[in-house]
Amino acid sequence: MTVTPGAPGRARIEARTLRTDRWWLAPLVTFTGLMIFIIYGTVRAFQNANYWVPQYHYLAPFYSPCLSAVCEPGSSHFGQWFPDLGPLVTPPLFVLPFVLGFRLTCYYYRKAYYRAFWLSPPACAVAEPHAKYSGETRFPLIMQNIHRYFFYAAIPVALVLTWDTVIAFHGKDGGFGIGLGTLIMVVNVSLIWAYTVSCHSCRHIMGGKLTHFSKHPVRYWLWQQVSKFNGKHMQLAWASLISVGLTDLYVSLVAGGAISDLRIFN
Amino acid sequence: MGYKASFKVWRGDDKDGGLHDFLVEVNEGEVVLDIIHRLQATQAPDLAVRWNCKAGKCGSCSAEINGRPRLLCMTRMSTFTEDETITVTPMRTFPVIKDLVTDVSFNYQKAREIPSFAPPPGVQPGDYRMQQVDVERSQEFRKCIECFLCQNTCHVVRDHEENKQNFAGPRFLMRVAELEMHPLDAEDRVSAAQEAHGLGMCNITKCCTEVCPEHIKITDNALIPLKERVADRKYDPLFAVASLFRRKR
Ligand code: SF4
Ligand code: SF4
Ligand code: FES
Numbered sequence: 301m302t303v304t305p306g307a308p309g310r311a312r313i314e315a316r317t318l319r320t321d322r323w324w325l326a327p328l329v330t331f332t333g334l335m336i337f338i339i340y341g342t343v344r345a346f347q348n349a350n351y352w353v354p355q356y357h358y359l360a361p362f363y364s365p366c367l368s369a370v371c372e373p374g375s376s377h378f379g380q381w382f383p384d385l386g387p388l389v390t391p392p393l394f395v396l397p398f399v400l401g402f403r404l405t406c407y408y409y410r411k412a413y414y415r416a417f418w419l420s421p422p423a424c425a426v427a428e429p430h431a432k433y434s435g436e437t438r439f440p441l442i443m444q445n446i447h448r449y450f451f452y453a454a455i456p457v458a459l460v461l462t463w464d465t466v467i468a469f470h471g472k473d474g475g476f477g478i479g480l481g482t483l484i485m486v487v488n489v490s491l492i493w494a495y496t497v498s499c500h501s502c503r504h505i506m507g508g509k510l511t512h513f514s515k516h517p518v519r520y521w522l523w524q525q526v527s528k529f530n531g532k533h534m535q536l537a538w539a540s541l542i543s544v545g546l547t548d549l550y551v552s553l554v555a556g557g558a559i560s561d562l563r564i565f566n
Numbered sequence: 567m568g569y570k571a572s573f574k575v576w577r578g579d580d581k582d583g584g585l586h587d588f589l590v591e592v593n594e595g596e597v598v599l600d601i602i603h604r605l606q607a608t609q610a611p612d613l614a615v616r617w618n619c620k621a622g623k624c625g626s627c628s629a630e631i632n633g634r635p636r637l638l639c640m641t642r643m644s645t646f647t648e649d650e651t652i653t654v655t656p657m658r659t660f661p662v663i664k665d666l667v668t669d670v671s672f673n674y675q676k677a678r679e680i681p682s683f684a685p686p687p688g689v690q691p692g693d694y695r696m697q698q699v700d701v702e703r704s705q706e707f708r709k710c711i712e713c714f715l716c717q718n719t720c721h722v723v724r725d726h727e728e729n730k731q732n733f734a735g736p737r738f739l740m741r742v743a744e745l746e747m748h749p750l751d752a753e754d755r756v757s758a759a760q761e762a763h764g765l766g767m768c769n770i771t772k773c774c775t776e777v778c779p780e781h782i783k784i785t786d787n788a789l790i791p792l793k794e795r796v797a798d799r800k801y802d803p804l805f806a807v808a809s810l811f812r813r814k815r
């Protein structure tokens with residue numbers, strides 16, 4: 301523990317916290333949830349298989365867009381920009397820095413991992429274990445300030461996922477079709493968009509930076525709409541994280557033949 | 567309907583002190599401040615506590631109840647079970663004067679370090695004209711009752727006394743945000759927010775928002791928007807280029 305009890309003049313209370321509620325539950329849940337995602341994501345990123353279902357045009361979100369020459373035939377909707385660089389350089393690695401960077405520098409995820417992983421602080425009015433603290437004033441954490449650039453990059457990523465969803469309306473005989481996978485992808489892409497739009501940088505860019513809303517009615521309106529989503533940013537962060545994981549899992553199970561897609565139409 | 571509740575109340579001064587046990591009567595509809603007053607009236611006549619309105623509006627009665635920063639007058643006894651021991655301590659971030667009373671002058675010092683509202687040159691007080699939509703955002707921040715619970719809870723200073731010098735705390739960073747968003751304020755506040763008032767120390771972990779009795783969205787509506795404005799000015803290369811060509815706002 302740090303200076304708390306010893307700082308001059310403060311009330312002498314030795315306990316790190318006197319909280320009696322289960323303050324450790326929220327950071328524990330956050331830690332567990334994020335760890336599950338990290339482990340699943342790592343395994344999937346290096347699996348390099350089971351990501352494309354040719355008969356229904358399902359592409360797993362972790363492999364989208366598939367930009368490498370090693371991508372399965374038909375899964376590269378946006379071209380193959382990168383040559384085969386060996387088994388360790390799987391297709392997700394080209395897109396991951398952007399997707400991961402967006403979440404890592406997100407204001408909500410920052411709160412989540414500062415609390416759950418770095419314990420700074422683990423919960424309110426619970427002393428953190430670090431002797432020194434400089435917040436986001438120094439490298440590397442000062443880099444959180446470039447979050448808006450990841451937001452810009454997140455828009456094409458969401459567009460790509462939208463395209464993946466559109467083409468997933470594909471039946472086995474080549475025409476229109478809908479399966480459970482298609483519906484899952486629709487839900488997922490909606491949540492991804494909602495999360496992206498609810499970004500604090502988006503809110504700022506849309507109108508938050510203005511001091512005279514009255515002079516910019518359109519941007520004021522946009523700011524109000526984004527603010528509605530922004531108020532649910534934490535919920536959207538979790539919902540979209542879970543949905544992207546589950547969508548990926550579903551497609552991988554179908555692609556690997558472990559389950560067969562539930563077809564609703566064709 | 568009444569029952570006897572176990573209380574632990576911190577008593578002492580800036581040199582020494584500790585938790586004292588009390589068994590005290592509780593009646594229906596009471597708040598923690600009522601119990602503290604009953605202690606004063608019966609068992610501990612010299613127990614020091616600061617209070618004023620007993621309505622959650624003056625911001626005087628800030629303390630920590632079962633380790634959570636709260637207003638004594640707004641914490642209902644009905645939120646505790648009858649066999650629960652209730653611990654009441656002074657705010658831990660500020661020097662204690664006596665018992666539950668702390669010296670909050672740190673906050674007055676920080677308030678003074680923020681330059682006051684500065685209208686554009688040539689505009690006289692009678693000529694201020696503003697649209698409601700332009701002031702709405704800062705009006706949320708005016709709900710502040712200056713209880714300093716957010717200042718007390720913020721780990722930047724709570725856990726690191728040495729940061730007090732360079733960090734204004736959530737309440738006063740919110741004040742900077744309020745003025746920065748003010749349609750008529752002509753002072754440049756953005757660089758000062760980061761440099762003089764220590765906005766970069768905040769890691770947006772939202773404890774200030776969690777404890778604010780006025781439910782002001784301090785982090786979402788003041789601190790993050792201010793961080794974004796700082797990013798415009800200091801960390802965004804595109805903006806640096808763009809600002810060479812056009813005037814702000
Ligand atoms: S969000 Fe920032 S200012 Fe508020 S308590 Fe956390 S670190 Fe302090
Ligand atoms: S912002 Fe909220 S918690 Fe902070 S001093 Fe004002 S009312 Fe109290
Ligand atoms: S703040 Fe969370 S995505 Fe931008």
Ligand code: FES
Pocket residue numbers: 616617618619620621622623624625626627628637638639640
């Ligand atoms: S006595 Fe005024 S806020 Fe509690």
